[in-house]
Amino acid sequence: MQNKFAEDDTFLFAYALAVSEENAAAGKVVTAPTCGSSGILPAVMYLFYKKYNFSENRILEALAVAGLIGNLVKENASISGADVGCQGEVGTACSMAAGACAQLLGGTMYQIEYAASSGLEHHLGLTCDPIAGLVQVPCIERNAFGAQRALDSALYAIHSDGRHLVSFDNVVEVMEQTGHDLPSLYKETSLGGLAKMGLHGRNNE
Numbered sequence: 001m002q003n004k005f006a007e008d009d010t011f012l013f014a015y016a017l018a019v020s021e022e023n024a025a026a027g028k029v030v031t032a033p034t035c036g037s038s039g040i041l042p043a044v045m046y047l048f049y050k051k052y053n054f055s056e057n058r059i060l061e062a063l064a065v066a067g068l069i070g071n072l073v074k075e076n077a078s079i080s081g082a083d084v085g086c087q088g089e090v091g092t093a094c095s096m097a098a099g100a101c102a103q104l105l106g107g108t109m110y111q112i113e114y115a116a117s118s119g120l121e122h123h124l125g126l127t128c129d130p131i132a133g134l135v136q137v138p139c140i141e142r143n144a145f146g147a148q149r150a151l152d153s154a155l156y157a158i159h160s161d162g163r164h165l166v167s168f169d170n171v172v173e174v175m176e177q178t179g180h181d182l183p184s185l186y187k188e189t190s191l192g193g194l195a196k197m198g199l200h201g202r203n204n205e
Ligand code: SF4
Pocket: 036, 037, 080, 081, 082, 085, 086, 087, 089, 090, 127, 128, 129, 130, 134, 135, 136, 138, 139, 142, 188
């Protein structure tokens, strides 16, 4: 029998994939913070709205928290895959969703900051290597896994007192530096990493 957590995970993945596929089909999405990473925040917020019955007002408050986190990254580092790799897109989206989620779970300011920090920290170094230059592979799946990691980051932070070693500001700073240290092959050029495999994989070339 499928347990409740497995069911919730399945819905979380489905929500993230739905938004990402909408983006890939050139439909309407909210850049949160970018098109390629637009599935993460809505997936987490929709899970809380739809499955856990949080009110629209609570979701709006959480979105304000997410917006604040995203803007801090944008102003102090970058949210562009071409500039810092996927850590700036999926990493930032995860950080935004993690902070918002921690806020919904009743987290203190310190726990929210911890969640946001974890969401970004554990994406440090993530490369941008879209196959055929399209925001589909690996991007779409990354949204599903990014949503899950956001939820986990929030739960982890909520189970702590919010105290931790590396601050959100420090992680943002390191993310920017790491991004600039990454070779351009891994920053939206589709010249390295998974992109080199081509559409049908190296074995089929
Ligand atoms: S791999 Fe590149 S294009 Fe895809 S979501 Fe990440 S940053 Fe965006």
